[in-house]
Amino acid sequence: MDRRTVIKNLALIIGGAALLPACSQDKAKSKVALKNIDITADQEQLIGDVAETIIPKTTTPGAKDLQLHLFVLKMLDDCYKKEDQQAFVTGMGHFADQSKKLYSKTFDQLDAKTREAFLLDIEQEGKAEEAAAQKNGDKKDAAPATIPAGKYSPELKKFYSIVKRQTINGYTNSKYFMTNIVVYELVPGRYNAHFPYKQNKQYK
Amino acid sequence: MSANTYDAIVIGSGISGGWAAKELTQKGLKTIMLERGRNIEHIKDYVNATKDPWEFPHRGGRTQKMIDDYPVLKRDYPLNETNLDYWASDKDSPYTEIKRFDWFRGYHVGGRSLMWGRQSYRWADVDFEANLKDGIAVDWPIRYKDIAPWYSYAEQFAGISGNKDGLPILPDGDFMPPMEMNVVEKDVSKRLKEFYKEARHMIIGRTANITVPHNNRTNCQYRNKCWLGCPFGAYFSTQSATLPAAMATGNLTVRPWSIVTKILYDKDTKKAKGVEVLDAETNKTYEYFAKIVFVNASTINSAWILMNSATDVWEGGLGSSSGELGHNLMDHHLNVSAYGRIEGYEDKYYFGRRANGFYIPRYRNLNGEKRDYIRGFGYQGSASREGWSRDIAELNIGGAFKDALTEPGSWHIGMGAFGETLPYHDNKVTIDKTKKDKWGLPVVAIDAELKANELKMRIDMEKDGKEMLEAIGAKEVQTSSTNPFLGRGIHEMGTARMGRDPKTSVLNQWNQVWDAKNVFVTDGSCMTSAACQNPSLTYMALTARAANYAVDALKKGEI
Numbered sequence: 001m002d003r004r005t006v007i008k009n010l011a012l013i014i015g016g017a018a019l020l021p022a023c024s025q026d027k028a029k030s031k032v033a034l035k036n037i038d039i040t041a042d043q044e045q046l047i048g049d050v051a052e053t054i055i056p057k058t059t060t061p062g063a064k065d066l067q068l069h070l071f072v073l074k075m076l077d078d079c080y081k082k083e084d085q086q087a088f089v090t091g092m093g094h095f096a097d098q099s100k101k102l103y104s105k106t107f108d109q110l111d112a113k114t115r116e117a118f119l120l121d122i123e124q125e126g127k128a129e130e131a132a133a134q135k136n137g138d139k140k141d142a143a144p145a146t147i148p149a150g151k152y153s154p155e156l157k158k159f160y161s162i163v164k165r166q167t168i169n170g171y172t173n174s175k176y177f178m179t180n181i182v183v184y185e186l187v188p189g190r191y192n193a194h195f196p197y198k199q200n201k202q203y204k
Numbered sequence: 205m206s207a208n209t210y211d212a213i214v215i216g217s218g219i220s221g222g223w224a225a226k227e228l229t230q231k232g233l234k235t236i237m238l239e240r241g242r243n244i245e246h247i248k249d250y251v252n253a254t255k256d257p258w259e260f261p262h263r264g265g266r267t268q269k270m271i272d273d274y275p276v277l278k279r280d281y282p283l284n285e286t287n288l289d290y291w292a293s294d295k296d297s298p299y300t301e302i303k304r305f306d307w308f309r310g311y312h313v314g315g316r317s318l319m320w321g322r323q324s325y326r327w328a329d330v331d332f333e334a335n336l337k338d339g340i341a342v343d344w345p346i347r348y349k350d351i352a353p354w355y356s357y358a359e360q361f362a363g364i365s366g367n368k369d370g371l372p373i374l375p376d377g378d379f380m381p382p383m384e385m386n387v388v389e390k391d392v393s394k395r396l397k398e399f400y401k402e403a404r405h406m407i408i409g410r411t412a413n414i415t416v417p418h419n420n421r422t423n424c425q426y427r428n429k430c431w432l433g434c435p436f437g438a439y440f441s442t443q444s445a446t447l448p449a450a451m452a453t454g455n456l457t458v459r460p461w462s463i464v465t466k467i468l469y470d471k472d473t474k475k476a477k478g479v480e481v482l483d484a485e486t487n488k489t490y491e492y493f494a495k496i497v498f499v500n501a502s503t504i505n506s507a508w509i510l511m512n513s514a515t516d517v518w519e520g521g522l523g524s525s526s527g528e529l530g531h532n533l534m535d536h537h538l539n540v541s542a543y544g545r546i547e548g549y550e551d552k553y554y555f556g557r558r559a560n561g562f563y564i565p566r567y568r569n570l571n572g573e574k575r576d577y578i579r580g581f582g583y584q585g586s587a588s589r590e591g592w593s594r595d596i597a598e599l600n601i602g603g604a605f606k607d608a609l610t611e612p613g614s615w616h617i618g619m620g621a622f623g624e625t626l627p628y629h630d631n632k633v634t635i636d637k638t639k640k641d642k643w644g645l646p647v648v649a650i651d652a653e654l655k656a657n658e659l660k661m662r663i664d665m666e667k668d669g670k671e672m673l674e675a676i677g678a679k680e681v682q683t684s685s686t687n688p689f690l691g692r693g694i695h696e697m698g699t700a701r702m703g704r705d706p707k708t709s710v711l712n713q714w715n716q717v718w719d720a721k722n723v724f725v726t727d728g729s730c731m732t733s734a735a736c737q738n739p740s741l742t743y744m745a746l747t748a749r750a751a752n753y754a755v756d757a758l759k760k761g762e763i
Contacts, residue, residue: 062606079265175258191558199611
C-alpha cells in the first residue's frame with residue numbers, strides 16, 4: 001500500500017472529517033490543517049514518535065496507525081490558549097535538544113526502550129515537583145520544600161503532558177478503540193446494575 | 205376573532221410554559237405559545253443525538269473560540285461541543301452582573317426542558333411551612349395538601365421513575381419503576397442507614413426518565429445523552445411530552461422568534477388584554493390579544509417582562525405594587541462535593557449508562573435539631589469504576605499501559621450538595637437601561653449573593669460529605685468547596701413570589717398577579733422559598749393547578 005492509501009484507510013478507521021490529512025505531498029508542512037500553530041513535517045514526526053511510545057503498536061494498532069499525533073495537533077490548535085501553544089512549540093524544541101544532550105541521538109534514532117525511559121524520566125520529574133508543591137500547599141507556614149532542580153524545562157513538561165493527555169484522549173475515544181477494544185454501544189437499551197467482571201490483571 | 209386574538213397567551217415554552225399550553229388547550233382554549241428563540245423540532249432537530257463519541261472533532265470538549273464566544277457559559281460544564289446550540293448566546297443576550305451570577309439559558313422552543321437534570325422531587329410540608337416557622341420573608345399561601353394531587357397529576361403525565369422510600373421529608377409520588385442502584389451504591393446505602401440509625405438515607409434518584417413505555421414515548425435506553433435531545437422521547441421535555449399533547453387538541457399555535465417585550469395592561473378593566481411581541485428575526489413589533497396570559501419566560505425573564513409592563517400605572521411595572529417584583533431571587537447553592545475510593549468489588553461492574561444517580565435527602569434541622577443556620581441540603585451522586593484517567597504506577601506509557609487502559613479502575617463514589625438559599629429582599633434583578641441586547645432591548649441587572657446562612661450551611665455540606673463517605677468505608681476521601689456564587693444551580697426562583705397579602709407578594713395562591721387577575725405566573729419566579737430539592741416538578745404541578753383554576757374562573761366570568 002502506498003502512503004496515500006494507508007492514510008485513506010486509516011481515515012476511515014478513525015472517522016471524523018476533521019482528522020483527514022490534506023492529501024498534499026508537501027514534506028515541509030504538517031499534514032493536518034492548522035490555523036494557529038505552525039508545525040513542520042519533522043515536528044509532526046517527533047510528536048508521532050512520542051505518541052507511539054505512549055501508545056505503541058502491539059498486536060493492535062498504535063498511535064501512528066490511528067493518526068493520534070494529528071489529533072493531538074488538532075486539539076492543540078483549537079482548544080489550547082495561545083500561551084500553551086507557544087509553550088508546546090518551545091517545549092518541543094527543548095525536548096529534541098534534550099534527547100541529543102542526554103542520549104547523543106535524536107529521538108527517532110533512539111530504540112524503543114530508551115524512548116520509554118526518556119519519557120518516564122520526564123514524568124518522574126513532573127511528579128516530584130507536584131509532590132513538593134502539594135507539600136508546600138498543605139503546610140503553608142512550614143519552610144517550603146525545595147523543588148529539585150530539574151533536567152527538563154517547564155515548557156518541555158508542558159509539551160509532553162499535552163501530547164500524552166491528548167494521545168490517550170484520542171486513543172480511548174477513537175472509533176478503533178470504541179468498536180474493537182472496549183466496545184461502546186450507542187444505545188445500550190438496558191442498565192445492568194450488577195455485571196460480573198473478570199479483571200485480566202490488577203493494575204495498582 | 206381577529207388573527208391576533210386567542211383565548212390564552214403563554215409566554216415561554218420551557219417546562220412550565222409547555223405545561224400551561226397543554227392544560228389550557230386541553231380545556232378547550234385557543235392558545236398561542238410565544239417563544240423568543242428558534243424552533244427545535246422533536247427528534248429531527250436533535251442533530252447530535254445519534255453521533256458516536258469519535259464523531260465530535262474535539263471529542264465533546266470546548267475550543268478556544270467557544271470560550272471566547274461564551275464568556276458566561278464557559279464558567280461551568282454547560283459549555284461543550286455536543287449541545288452548544290441549545291445554550292443562549294451570551295453575546296446576543298448580555299446581562300449585567302452587579303455581583304457574579306452564572307446565568308445559563310436556553311432560548312428556543314422547549315427552553316431548558318431539553319437540557320434539564322430531570323431530578324424530580326416533591327416538596328413536603330416542612331418546606332411549605334418553613335418561612336412561617338422561621339419568621340422570614342412571607343408564608344407560602346399553600347400547603348402540601350393543596351399541591352399533592354397536582355404532583356400526582358404531573359407525575360402521571362410526565363413519567364417520573366422512582367422508588368417509594370416512605371420518607372416524610374420527601375413524599376412518595378406516582379412513580380414508574382425505579383432505576384437501579386449499582387452493587388456498590390446498594391451496599392453504601394445500607395451502611396449509611398445503619399451508621400446513622402435510619403436518620404439519613406441514600407435512595408435512587410427520582411427522575412423524569414420513563415422506565416416503561418408511556419404515551420407513545422419509548423422507555424429510557426440508558427444512553428445518558430439526554431441533554432442532546434432524546435430520539436426516544438424517554439425524558440420529559442416540552443417536545444417529548446407537553447407539546448405533542450397540546451398540538452393534538454388542535455388548539456395550539458406556536459410562534460418562535462417572538463420576544464415578548466411587555467404585557468398590555470388595560471387600566472379600565474384592570475386586566476391584561478394581550479402582549480407586545482418583537483419578532484426576533486424581522487425586528488417588527490406585533491400585538492397579540494387574549495383573555496388570559498400565562499407568564500412562563502423563566503424566573504429572571506418573567507420578572508423582566510413584568511417590570512416592562514404597565515409602567516404608566518406602576519413605575520416598577522406590573523406586579524410591583526408590593527415592592528417585591530424582581531426581589532427575593534433564589535437558586536440552589538452548590539459546588540461543594542466529596543469523593544472517595546471504595547475498596548473491593550473488583551469482580552463487579554455495571555452495563556449501560558444510567559441517566560440518574562443516588563440522592564441523599566435533607567436530614568439537617570429536622571426533628572428538633574438546630575444548627576447555626578436554618579434549612580438544609582441534599583446530595584446527588586453516584587458510584588462508578590474509574591476509567592483510564594487513573595494513575596497506574598510504573599505503567600504510565602507503553603504496551604502494558606495500553607492494555608491497562610482497557611480495564612476498569614477501582615470503584616469511586618462522589619456526590620455534590622444542593623443547599624437551600626433563603627429569599628432575601630436584597631437579592632434582586634432590575635432593568636439596566638444603559639445596556640442593550642442584540643434587539644436593542646434593555647438588559648437585566650442581577651444583584652444577588654449568598655449570605656451568612658448559606659455560607660454557614662456550606663461548612664456542613666463539606667464536613668458532612670466527608671463524614672458520610674468515611675462512615676461508609678470510603679478511602680482517601682477528598683472534599684471540595686468552590687465558587688460560592690448563585691446561578692450555577694440553574695434553579696432560579698422567587699422574583700414574583702406567591703403570598704397571602706398583596707402588600708408583600710406579587711402573586712396570590714393561584715399564581716395570579718394581585719394587580720391583574722388574568723395574568724398567571726407559574727415558572728420559578730412564583731416560588732416563595734427554595735427548599736433544597738430540584739424545583740421543576742413543583743413548577744409543573746403549580747402550573748397545572750393554576751391553569752385549572754384559570755379556566756374555571758374564566759368560565760365563571762371571574763376574570
